[in-house]
Amino acid sequence: MSNTTVSPQAAHANRHYTVIVAGGGQAGLSISYYLKEAGIDHLVLEKHSVTHTWRSQRWDAFCLVTPNWQCALPGYPYRGDDPHGFMKKDQIIAYLDGFIAMVDAPVLEHTEVKRMKRDVDGRYNVSTSNGEFTADRVVVASGGYHTPIVPRMAERLPAGILQIQSSQYRNPEVLPDGAVLVVGSGQSGAQIAEDLHLGGRKVYLAVGEAPRCARFYRGRDVVDWLADMHYYDMPVEQHPLREGVRDNTNHYVTGRDGGRDIDLRRFALEGMELYGRLEDLRDGRLQFSPNLIENLDSADDTYNRINASIDAFIDRQGIDAPREAAYEPVWRPDGERTSFDLAASGITSIIWCIGFTPDFSWIDAPVFNGRGYPAHTRGITPQAGLYFIGLPWLHTWGSGRFSGVARDAAYVVDAIRASLDASVPATDSLAA
Known part of the structure; x- marks a missing residue:
């Protein structure tokens, strides 16, 4: 496994980023793939290590319940010899390791985001266990299964x-x-x-x-x-x-x-x-x-x-x-x-085995409903510059899975690029 692991010192050499991505799972890395393709500077913040959940929160006999051909992370489709089979845990991790190496994302690992809030100038202040950062845009890629x-x-x-x-x-x-x-x-x-x-x-x-x-x-x-x-x-x-x-x-x-x-x-x-x-x-x-x-x-x-x-x-x-x-x-x-x-x-x-609840308490933004889920259309929230990725049915059935996250990430990054090209903050209204 290889990625551009960023040291806290290097990350703080540039305290401001155009985009900060909160979460280094397959969703956050997919966003990084398209941000790199678009030439947009960014930093991925990961509480543990990249794709941590797949390595630490699956039982030994775990395998995919969808066929391997549905593994279609951006730029990294399944290329094995068993497209209609179901990868086991070690094979999934090997697939992810290849994706991590290919994306080569700028990641600051073991960094928990403690608080994120947009200031009056439209810039996001991101407080972490490794210090303070700011960003013009933030993509929340931490999923929806937390507690x-x-x-x-x-x-x-x-x-x-x-x-x-x-x-x-x-x-x-x-x-x-x-x-x-x-x-x-x-x-x-x-x-x-x-x-x-x-x-x-x-x-x-x-x-x-x-x-x-x-x-x-x-x-x-x-x-x-x-x-x-x-x-x-x-x-x-x-x-x-x-x-x-x-x-x-x-x-x-x-x-x-x-x-x-x-x-x-x-x-x-x-x-x-x-x-x-x-x-x-x-x-x-x-x-x-x-x-x-x-x-x-x-x-x-x-x-x-x-x-x-x-x-x-x-x-x-x-x-x-x-x-x-x-x-x-x-x-x-x-x-x-x-x-x-x-x-x-x-x-x-x-x-x-009765599930998880989301915990977005670290996000100070008026975008959540009474059950703690963000309002959004295809990951674009009513608050300018704030996006979500990797949530169940963000757009389609595959949004929280290997099969659909690439489409969602491309859409979100296109929206980010459009807002940056406009040179002015996007309007605070739910995107169509």
């Missing part, structure tokens, strides 16, 4: 039970002997539950409202079909949910062992204990909502609905593809079980 969600009831669980968040999980062997409760069934929760299950651990899974999709359907990866259907080109304003889609939980599926469905019902047949949403701990008993049947049925409905949309596309296009029947449940719960005795269960570990 792990752990419910307050966790404080009342027995001290002898290990509690970790999904980003801390590595493999079944590092957990204490005994059963494991996984809370949440989104992408991380479902895949971690599978990892534990395959590792021979007794798993209890609190199933949430996450949808699921097929890995392969009618002879192809579902992602390939959806790409042909231009789903990944759909802008957020054309999605049926509009901006509400940003709150959706990702569909659970896996690229493990060449890719397959994740079917929680099949896990149940094999001994995994499924419950509804975890609600509370009372008198030593964990309490669950009576919504397991509803959540499983809803996930399957989404699965079949996506496949039906592919069927319709195949029919419209006259494509010759093998027929497949709709999914039929392989297991149904006898009824809703809403509690069990925690001590008797043998649970020694709990893994919280």
